[in-house]
Amino acid sequence: MLVEAAARLWSVPAGEITVTAGVVRHAASGMSSGFGAIAERAAGLEMPQNVTLKDPADFTLIGAEGITRLDAVEKARGLATFTIDVMRDEMQVVAVLHPPKFGAKVASFDPVEALDVSGVLAVREIPSGIAVYAVDTYSALRGREALVAAWDESAAETRSSEEIEAEFIAAARAPATVSEETGDVEAALSESAQTFEAEYVFPYLAHAAMEPLDGVVEWTPERAEIWSAIQIPTVAGPVFSAALGVAEDAVSVHTMYAGGSFGRRATASGQFEAELAAVAAAGGPGAYKLQWTREDDMTQGYYRPLTVHRLRAGLDTDGNITGWDNTIVNQSIAFGTIFEQTVMNDGVDRMAVEGSVDLPYGLPRRRVSWAQMINPVPVLWWRAVGHTHTAYATETFLDELLAAAGRDAVQGRLELITPDRARDRAVLERVADMAAWSGPGNGDRRLGVALHKSFGSYVAQIAEVENRDGAPHVTRVWCAVDCGVAVTPDIIRAQIEGGIGFGLSAALYEQLTLEPGGTVRERNYDSYRVLGLEDMPQIIVDIRPSTDIPTGVGEIGTPPIAPAVANAWRSFTGETPRRLPMIRA
Amino acid sequence: MATRLTVNGTPVTLDVNPDMPLLWALRDHLKLTGTKFGCGIAQCGACTVMLDGVPTRSCVTPVAAVEDAEVTTIEGIQGDAAHAVQKAWADLNVAQCGYCQSGQVMVATELLQNIPKPSDEEIDAAMGGNICRCATYARIRKGVRAASDALEA
Numbered sequence: 001m002l003v004e005a006a007a008r009l010w011s012v013p014a015g016e017i018t019v020t021a022g023v024v025r026h027a028a029s030g031m032s033s034g035f036g037a038i039a040e041r042a043a044g045l046e047m048p049q050n051v052t053l054k055d056p057a058d059f060t061l062i063g064a065e066g067i068t069r070l071d072a073v074e075k076a077r078g079l080a081t082f083t084i085d086v087m088r089d090e091m092q093v094v095a096v097l098h099p100p101k102f103g104a105k106v107a108s109f110d111p112v113e114a115l116d117v118s119g120v121l122a123v124r125e126i127p128s129g130i131a132v133y134a135v136d137t138y139s140a141l142r143g144r145e146a147l148v149a150a151w152d153e154s155a156a157e158t159r160s161s162e163e164i165e166a167e168f169i170a171a172a173r174a175p176a177t178v179s180e181e182t183g184d185v186e187a188a189l190s191e192s193a194q195t196f197e198a199e200y201v202f203p204y205l206a207h208a209a210m211e212p213l214d215g216v217v218e219w220t221p222e223r224a225e226i227w228s229a230i231q232i233p234t235v236a237g238p239v240f241s242a243a244l245g246v247a248e249d250a251v252s253v254h255t256m257y258a259g260g261s262f263g264r265r266a267t268a269s270g271q272f273e274a275e276l277a278a279v280a281a282a283g284g285p286g287a288y289k290l291q292w293t294r295e296d297d298m299t300q301g302y303y304r305p306l307t308v309h310r311l312r313a314g315l316d317t318d319g320n321i322t323g324w325d326n327t328i329v330n331q332s333i334a335f336g337t338i339f340e341q342t343v344m345n346d347g348v349d350r351m352a353v354e355g356s357v358d359l360p361y362g363l364p365r366r367r368v369s370w371a372q373m374i375n376p377v378p379v380l381w382w383r384a385v386g387h388t389h390t391a392y393a394t395e396t397f398l399d400e401l402l403a404a405a406g407r408d409a410v411q412g413r414l415e416l417i418t419p420d421r422a423r424d425r426a427v428l429e430r431v432a433d434m435a436a437w438s439g440p441g442n443g444d445r446r447l448g449v450a451l452h453k454s455f456g457s458y459v460a461q462i463a464e465v466e467n468r469d470g471a472p473h474v475t476r477v478w479c480a481v482d483c484g485v486a487v488t489p490d491i492i493r494a495q496i497e498g499g500i501g502f503g504l505s506a507a508l509y510e511q512l513t514l515e516p517g518g519t520v521r522e523r524n525y526d527s528y529r530v531l532g533l534e535d536m537p538q539i540i541v542d543i544r545p546s547t548d549i550p551t552g553v554g555e556i557g558t559p560p561i562a563p564a565v566a567n568a569w570r571s572f573t574g575e576t577p578r579r580l581p582m583i584r585a
Numbered sequence: 586m587a588t589r590l591t592v593n594g595t596p597v598t599l600d601v602n603p604d605m606p607l608l609w610a611l612r613d614h615l616k617l618t619g620t621k622f623g624c625g626i627a628q629c630g631a632c633t634v635m636l637d638g639v640p641t642r643s644c645v646t647p648v649a650a651v652e653d654a655e656v657t658t659i660e661g662i663q664g665d666a667a668h669a670v671q672k673a674w675a676d677l678n679v680a681q682c683g684y685c686q687s688g689q690v691m692v693a694t695e696l697l698q699n700i701p702k703p704s705d706e707e708i709d710a711a712m713g714g715n716i717c718r719c720a721t722y723a724r725i726r727k728g729v730r731a732a733s734d735a736l737e738a
Contacts, residue, residue, distance in 0.1 A: 525624050
């Protein structure tokens with residue numbers, strides 16, 4: 001329509017007009033225009049009935065290599081502005097002392113010693129704790145250290161994660177709400193020549209993004225400005241409006257670069273936003289930066305849910321899978337939030353079972369069930385959400401069944417993939433080619449494979465693993481991806497590499513533990529170990545050519561890596577790690 | 586109590602509590618915000634600055650310890666190695682969220698200043714203490730090698 005508008009404006013044939021880099025041009029007459037100048041004219045034209053999209057062969061930007069990120073230079077020079085970098089005139093910096101257990105509240109506190117700290121301006125109770133207002137960050141932190149507080153733990157979770165886990169395991173052994181079921185699974189299992197059973201335990205996980213949660217508010221009774229890397233600003237706006245008594249349309253949220261998030265900066269509850277709003281409201285009109293420390297970030301919840309899977313399956317005398325039963329137990333991420341209505345179907349949180357249902361494999365008698373646990377530990381999506389545990393349980397258990405049946409891990413999967421799942425098949429075949437797969441091998445380096453669809457994309461990975469002093473060390477990962485049309489291939493590769501590193505971090509090291517009594521054990525990177533550079537494998541990514549619609553990229557590298565590593569590791573030890581992380585302090 | 590030091594080549598006087606970590610003095614008082622807070626206990630490396638030419642965790646370095654010292658932050662690094670690293674970082678799309686990259690660039694620059702052709706082991710040893718939660722490690726390694734090649738050319 002822009003072309004048509006230009007053609008009419010310049011009285012030239014539309015077919016002679018070209019559009020390049022945002023400029024509409026008629027070469028013969030030398031006429032040219034930006035989009036904006038002719039937009040109004042174009043808007044007045046009749047909408048065309050049939051639009052022919054550009055031939056993929058003519059794409060100049062989609063799929064192009066050598067394009068760098070717009071933020072690449074400023075981030076290499078330390079010039080990108082994150083929330084923590086926002087400074088306002090007369091801005092107070094605020095640290096909040098939070099209750100030591102989930103569900104605990106302030107009982108009483110004595111601000112005298114905190115107020116004695118030089119630079120501390122005020123101490124105020126807010127719903128989530130006790131806020132210390134100061135002239136700078138250091139004073140706020142010192143003031144917080146000096147606070148004396150007592151807590152009401154009557155509604156607190158005081159169990160250890162070990163106790164919580166025991167409750168979850170018991171639930172996994174009982175009937176649960178069915179999410180997907182075909183055929184009679186119990187009959188299938190009882191008719192089997194061989195049956196298999198396994199219980200898996202996945203810990204709570206912290207997102208542990210590099211920039212601890214933070215936010216800045218500057219407000220008057222007439223208007224409020226907020227600077228924070230808020231992933232759901234539509235949740236945040238009303239929170240600030242209500243807390244500050246400022247009209248919603250007078251609240252502006254500046255969505256800042258996130259110093260990592262992996263889901264953490266997107267709580268349906270608006271946890272951090274509510275605290276930031278409370279800090280600003282209690283302080284009165286002015287400017288405030290609420291700065292969480294690493295310890296706040298790690299101990300204040302919104303974890304990947306602690307999860308138990310119980311799997312059962314059978315083989316017939318020919319090694320065919322007769323039945324497949326997977327019971328998943330965890331807290332719901334959606335329950336009690338604005339997402340509950342869209343995510344909870346027939347009593348099942350789709351985010352809890354995703355990746356264990358809709359498998360590419362033909363398992364005619366199968367059942368997937370879910371049992372919901374409720375406790376005060378806040379849970380949240382964590383890069384790849386349910387797939388972080390479902391891919392592991394499914395792909396390691398399947399690998400063991402294939403091995404028990406004497407089948408190759410790749411060939412066995414290919415035989416199970418149903419005809420309608422050609423894209424799953426293609427990435428698996430491709431990754432087997434890339435790694436020159438001929439089984440796990442028996443040398444110093446062993447291979448393991450996993451296949452997993454998530455966020456609409458298809459990913460197969462083969463991990464090459466060494467036994468280094470009795471622990472897995474991953475040396476190489478091959479990854480075949482089908483994410484539809486690859487718009488920015490290098491950014492996709494970067495996301496896959498990072499996603500694999502993120503998943504490997506959890507597979508090897510990460511766990512967030514509640515001590516007996518309910519306090520969080522891991523409070524900083526010294527105890528919450530994350531992947532370091534020395535553990536990063538070489539990663540070879542192949543993006544399949546595709547004309548399908550573009551699908552997810554940011555999360556899809558994460559799910560298959562843990563099972564691929566575990567399947568390789570089983571070749572050394574004979575056993576699948578049933579509990580993550582594989583390496584514990 | 587005033588502390589005198591040089592920051593990015595400019596003499597400055599910090600009139601702050603001498604126990605204050607250099608990190609917060611740089612950020613809150615000198616408004617040099619390129620140096621980042623990640624952990625506060627010298628575990629992540631996001632706060633790395635050069636202290637008399639040595640990569641140092643500013644989050645655990647009190648202002649009292651930098652009297653008369655020369656501090657260089659990400660805003661102040663110069664020279665061939667720094668430029669090569671920063672160019673490689675941008676060309677290779679190393680950064681994702683980018684929050685840790687100031688620290689990564691500082692350490693990579695110092696590595697190449699001392700060892701212009703580092704081996705893979707030397708790269709891992711030098712860069713191994715800096716956490717990147719986006720796990721951009723593969724490109725950090727590539728970036729150091731590319732910068733090294735550019736310095737040689």
